[in-house]
Amino acid sequence: MKAFMDTLETIKIGDFSLGSLLSALLILLVGIFIVKILMRLADRLISRPNVPKTLHGFLHTGIKALLYVLLVMVAMDSLGIPITTLVAVVSVAGVAVSLALQDSFSNIASGVFLLANKPFEVGDFVEADGVSGVVTEIGFSYTRLTTGDNKYIFIPNKQIFSNKIINYTYQETRRVDIDITASYDAPTEAVKKSLQEACDAVPGILEDPAPFVGLTNYGASSIEYVLRVWVKADDYWPVRFALNEKIRETFEANGVEMTYDHINVHMVEDKTK
Structure with a gap:
C-alpha cells in the first residue's frame, strides 16, 4: 500500500501530485456528506419555536455557506495551498464581485435590517413597494409575497x-371605512338609522369601539357620510363586502335614496324661428 501511495505521489498533474489530488477529492466527497448531516441537525435547531420564522432562511443559507467554505479550506490545505493564499484570492475576488454586485449586496444588507427591525414576519399581510400580499419568505436578497389571487x-x-x-x-x-352619499331629501337621522341597522345585521363587527356614522360634506347634489366600524384583522374583507351589500338593502327598505352622478339636459326652444 505504501509503495502504491508513493507511486501516486510521483505522478504529477500540473503542480500537484495525483495522490494529493485524490486525497483532496476524497476530503470533498466525505465533507459534502458530513455537511448534509450537519445541515439536517442545523435545520432541526432552526425550526424550534423560539427561533423566529423570518430567520430560518437566513440561518440555513449562512450556516451552509460557512460549512462549505471550511470544507474548501481543508481540501486546499491537503493540496499544500497556504490558507493565506486563499484569503488573498478571496479578498481580490471580493473587491471585484462587490463592484459587480452592488445591488445584490445592498439587497442583503437591507434584508439584515428588515430582520433586525422586524416591520413584518412570515405570515403577515403587508403592502410593500406598491404590492399587497402575505409574506411567505424573507430571503437574503428578496422577500416573497403571495397575493390574493395566488x-x-x-x-x-x-x-x-x-x-x-x-x-x-x-x-x-382594523377599521373599515365606507363612504356613502344620500339625497338631500333623506333626513340625516334616517340615513344614520339605516347604517346602524346594516351594522347590526352583519356579523364580525366589534361593539367596542362602537360603529360611528358622521356627516362629512355637503356635495353639489348629495350629502356625504362616512361609516366606520372595527373588526378583527382577519375579518376585514368579509365584513367590508357584507356591509356594502347590507347598506343598500337597508337604504331601500327605509326609503333612503342613494345618489349617483348624473347630468340633466334641458331643451330650450329656439323662439327666433
Whole structure:
C-alpha cells in the first residue's frame, strides 16, 4: 500500500501530485456528506419555536455557506495551498464581485435590517413597494409575497427597505371605512338609522369601539357620510363586502335614496324661428 501511495505521489498533474489530488477529492466527497448531516441537525435547531420564522432562511443559507467554505479550506490545505493564499484570492475576488454586485449586496444588507427591525414576519399581510400580499419568505436578497389571487411576487429587499411598509396584521383589529352619499331629501337621522341597522345585521363587527356614522360634506347634489366600524384583522374583507351589500338593502327598505352622478339636459326652444 505504501509503495502504491508513493507511486501516486510521483505522478504529477500540473503542480500537484495525483495522490494529493485524490486525497483532496476524497476530503470533498466525505465533507459534502458530513455537511448534509450537519445541515439536517442545523435545520432541526432552526425550526424550534423560539427561533423566529423570518430567520430560518437566513440561518440555513449562512450556516451552509460557512460549512462549505471550511470544507474548501481543508481540501486546499491537503493540496499544500497556504490558507493565506486563499484569503488573498478571496479578498481580490471580493473587491471585484462587490463592484459587480452592488445591488445584490445592498439587497442583503437591507434584508439584515428588515430582520433586525422586524416591520413584518412570515405570515403577515403587508403592502410593500406598491404590492399587497402575505409574506411567505424573507430571503437574503428578496422577500416573497403571495397575493390574493395566488401570485408569487419577489421584491428586492432594497426596494422594500427604502419604501413605505404597511403591515395590516400587526394589530389584532382594523377599521373599515365606507363612504356613502344620500339625497338631500333623506333626513340625516334616517340615513344614520339605516347604517346602524346594516351594522347590526352583519356579523364580525366589534361593539367596542362602537360603529360611528358622521356627516362629512355637503356635495353639489348629495350629502356625504362616512361609516366606520372595527373588526378583527382577519375579518376585514368579509365584513367590508357584507356591509356594502347590507347598506343598500337597508337604504331601500327605509326609503333612503342613494345618489349617483348624473347630468340633466334641458331643451330650450329656439323662439327666433
